[in-house]
Amino acid sequence: LLEDDFQFTFCEGCRQESPNLKLLTCLHTLCLDCLSENQLIGQCPVCQTAIPQASGILDKDNLLFTNLQAKLKVYKKIVDGVDLVCDNCKKDGEFWCSECKEFLCIKCFEAHQRYLKRESHEAKRVTDIRAGSAKDFLEGTRTTGNLSCSNPNHKSQTV
Structure with a gap:
């Protein structure tokens, strides 16, 4: 599907x-x-x-498609429940922040909310993402024209 x-x-x-x-x-x-x-x-x-x-x-590179593929890969990972570990401490990843592009455990999520909530970082529960559709996930990760360069030497640089 x-x-x-x-x-x-x-x-x-x-x-x-x-x-x-x-x-x-x-x-x-x-x-x-x-x-x-x-x-x-x-x-x-x-x-x-x-x-x-x-x-x-x-x-x-077709950056639009490359970025969509990267987001869909994260969504598939969430749906499949594969390798969902906190990017900070390597515990079970229970939240996903589309701004940071990171999985977070409960403890790191609490710190994230405390320090980044004012900057419009809204981490979502993995179980809530899993219950929604891929279209919902993409809609939730939409930012104002921020495409990342696909060149590995330019990691996380915005186009």
Whole structure:
């Protein structure tokens, strides 16, 4: 069900989830494997628009899709209950803060609320997130245009 709702975040060539989605000049998104295959043909597999060989656009990550994929990965982790540990002390993670992008145990959650509540950090209980839908989770993590760079050397830098 989750995959059906978010098919648009997959590669438009192979229809698979990929951490390296590239944005073409025609605004279609391909993974590196499909891009390599179709660069030889010279056309986008979706609309047959020519893929410019020398254009820097092929180096452009599709940051919107990459960030959506990262958020959906967290949601899947919460739903599956896999590796939910506090990012601070490694105890059971019972809360998720979408601003900090961290799981929190009860003790760290209390400290978080005390020090960051005034800064609009609202950590939510994992069980409440699990009871909702992926769309609800994405809505709750929406910020005003803050996309993170997908380059691992630019970790947690906002675009």
